[in-house]
Amino acid sequence: MPLVNIHTHHQQPGGSIQLINHLLQHAFPEHSDASYSSGLHPWHIRDTDSNALLEKLELLAAQNQIMAIGECGLDRTIETPLQLQEELFIQQVELAERYQKPLILHVVKSYPDIIRIKKSRKSSIPWILHAYQGNQQTTQQLLAHDFYFSFGTQLLRKPQKLQNSLRQIPLEKLFFETDDSTEKIETIYIFAAQILGLTVTALQELVFNNYQRIFGND
Ligand SMILES: [Zn+2]
Incomplete structure (x- = not known):
């Protein structure tokens, strides 16, 4: 059963399933058979020609190798x-x-905004919050709007707030990721399994099922 790493900036060796983050302003790797997500990150809006990039995304999105759109989203801590x-x-x-x-969503200090937008769209696709760090109250609100949650290296410091949020989320809404760190995805699963009181194998199987349900078999 492969480990699923839903968001990484570095392709990792080993048999895990990984969605590699492709930044839209970079050339798409031509001879790779890996799986990717691609999108325009809010941090990169300023210094690029956004419309041209979104046209590029339109072409990429049609490819099977692009499994998800993102990371994209909102960030209230930047000047844009x-x-x-x-x-x-x-x-x-x-x-x-x-x-x-x-x-695959990058959301910083803008959870109410993202909820408002999701609500208005009645979207049928999964919305996955990457590097999730919300508190229990925020998690409750997001759960009411059917979001998915991906936890990363922040879990390794075991902050109580994040442990509580993790325990609160139904297992069928969970993913894990290494993001831009060089941490092994195995390590994140070991910490998460301990917090959830599950075996690593059980957690691995649950997340793999989530992956299959959402991303299908193609
Ligand atoms: Zn990232």
Whole structure:
């Protein structure tokens, strides 16, 4: 049973299933048979020609290798006006809906915004919050709107807040990731399994089932 790493910036050796993050402003690796997500990150909106990049995303999204759209989303801690971020985010949501691919979301201090947008779209695709760090109350609100949650290296420091959030989430909504760290995905599963009181194998199987349910077999 392969370990699923739903978001990584570095292809890792071994038999895990991994969605490698492709930044839209970079060339797409031509001779790779790996799986990717691709999107326009809110941090990269300013210094690039966003419309041209979204046209590029449209072409990429049609490929089977692009399993998800993202990371994309909203970040209230950066200077880029939220309105512009939101405009470009919504275009990516529309694209993900058109190609029926899940979203990998970067959301910082803008959970109410993301809930508002998801609500207004009645989206049928999965919305996966990457590097999730919300508290219990936020988690409750997000659960009511059917989000998925991916936990990363933040778990390794075992903050109580994050442990509580993790325990609160139904297992069928869970994913794990290494993001831009060089940590092994195995380590994240070991910590998460301990917090959840499960064996690593059981957790691995649960997340693999989540992956199959959401991403299908193609
Ligand atoms: Zn990332």
